[in-house]
Amino acid sequence: MLDEMGPVDAVGVEERVAKYGTRSIKKAAKLFGLKLAVSMVDLTTLEGKDTPGKVAALCVKARTPHEIAGGDPAQIPMVAAVCVYPAMVRHARRALGASSSVKIASVATAFPSGQAPLRTRLAEVRAAVADGADEVDMVINRGAFLAGEFGRVQDEIAAVLEACGPAALKVIFETSELETYDNIRLASFLALRLLRPGDFIKTSTGKTSSNATLGNNQVMIEAIRDHYLQTGVAIGMKPAGGIRTAKQALTFLVAVKETLGDAWLTNRRYRFGASSLLNDLLRQLEKERTGAYQAPYAFSEATESY
């Protein structure tokens, strides 16, 4: 398998992604990109201090990101999904209602470390799906991966996939713990060969020091492209963690467009896992609408006057 997928040219990847930030995206293209990015956000809260009330508030924000007095509510799309811990899925389901176009994603499988017995991890996945999760974000067993037990990593993904039932699966690699681009490409193929159309691969948990980077994103979307060209199966991609500004999000979208093409510029195939990105996207959209630079506190719950 290693021979089939080939090595990653690390310097080439770095060179290529360095160019993505130089594209000039203005006016209508920028507006399109910002709205597209809003529709791709997995609005996330993954904290020990999450409460049902906070999740309910998150769901309101997911459905109506920004209300403009007297404005057209369709101007700003809904986000793709809310992303919560399994214990919060039923609260999110209650807040969003039985059928909602905003999906509920839940991290499961002993997120973020994945260091629990497989039995426990599968039970967590089933519980989340039973409570109403539309999508499950699992972490791979990095310990097994780094020990070279690739078969075991694949078996576990297959088991989780079965436990998901109809729910979509996102496989988190935690790229910062895989150390090299070659490892990221290998992990991508391990997952891609199992996944169904509508599933995703995802960079990271957002719980480590280093999160989604353009380089990791590039290696993974190139794996998705190669897999698609070989098999015709289109898998989605979700960078997560560290994407905080609208500018960053647009740069990631440039990478997607130039590597995978327009077919991936939809929230069925590309997502951003983020908590604060949405606020900056809204801020920039409001700047485009009014022509005036906006203060960040108008879009978040931060109370500080600065």
Added chain:
Amino acid sequence: MTRLPITKTPKVYVGGAFIRSESGRTFPFKDARGAFVGHIPQCTRKDLRNAVEAAAKAGPGWARRTAYNRGQILYRLAEMIEARTGELAAALTPGQPKGVAAATREIGACVDRMIHYAGWADKYEQLLGSVNPVAAPYFNFTVTEPMGVVGILAPAEAPLLALLSLIAPAIVSGNTVVALASEPNPYPATVLGEVLATSDLPAGVVNLLTGFRKELIPTFATHAHLRALSGVTSAEETKALQIGAADSIKRLHLQPAESPIDWYDPRVQGLYPIRNLVEFKTTWHPVGA
């Protein structure tokens, strides 16, 4: 051996770093005899946006410092200006050795102005805050808070003294500023940045821009993150700023450029310029059984 003269590239001081305009644009600055001095950055609305971000980032930390500490830092800034009197005086009068005496007087006034506001740092609250009599069982008191990011529009004349006279009363209470230097004579402000960098003032508390007022005033007017504007403006500019500021409910303290201001006059300094740029917060605290 003869040396080639090494001239300094003027740069603006934003967020604790010396930068050129993001646009890459500059305009030539010439001395009184018409000799070329340097290329001054022609800052754009995006530079202003970046400067406001830097000021907002520095704000909470600066406001949380004790008043006493802010006073110490302003005093230290005065010391830095004093130590660089020669360099700043030369920057005020490039190509006119005869003007150095007047320039030195302006630097002296700058030092005295900073010392003046350094002294106010831990004293203005006693005069602006109050305990208010109310006809109910409440302890009612008023304290001041900094407004946030303040925009400064410096006049053409007194390029250092006027600039510092506008900046000092803003930052003494914990505001952070984005200041646009004198348009006809921006060079001294670029040197002032070097003085600020060597003082103990945290990065981002004072951000200096150079450029054309016509290009930047519309953004100063409408940027919602700027909570107040203080400066000297023409009637036309004032009107544009008033219209732009209305949407974001921004406070304006603008003095007319048409009537000359004597920046050396001690009456331009004092408590009221500080009061102009603070918010008052009144608290009703229940007392009694």
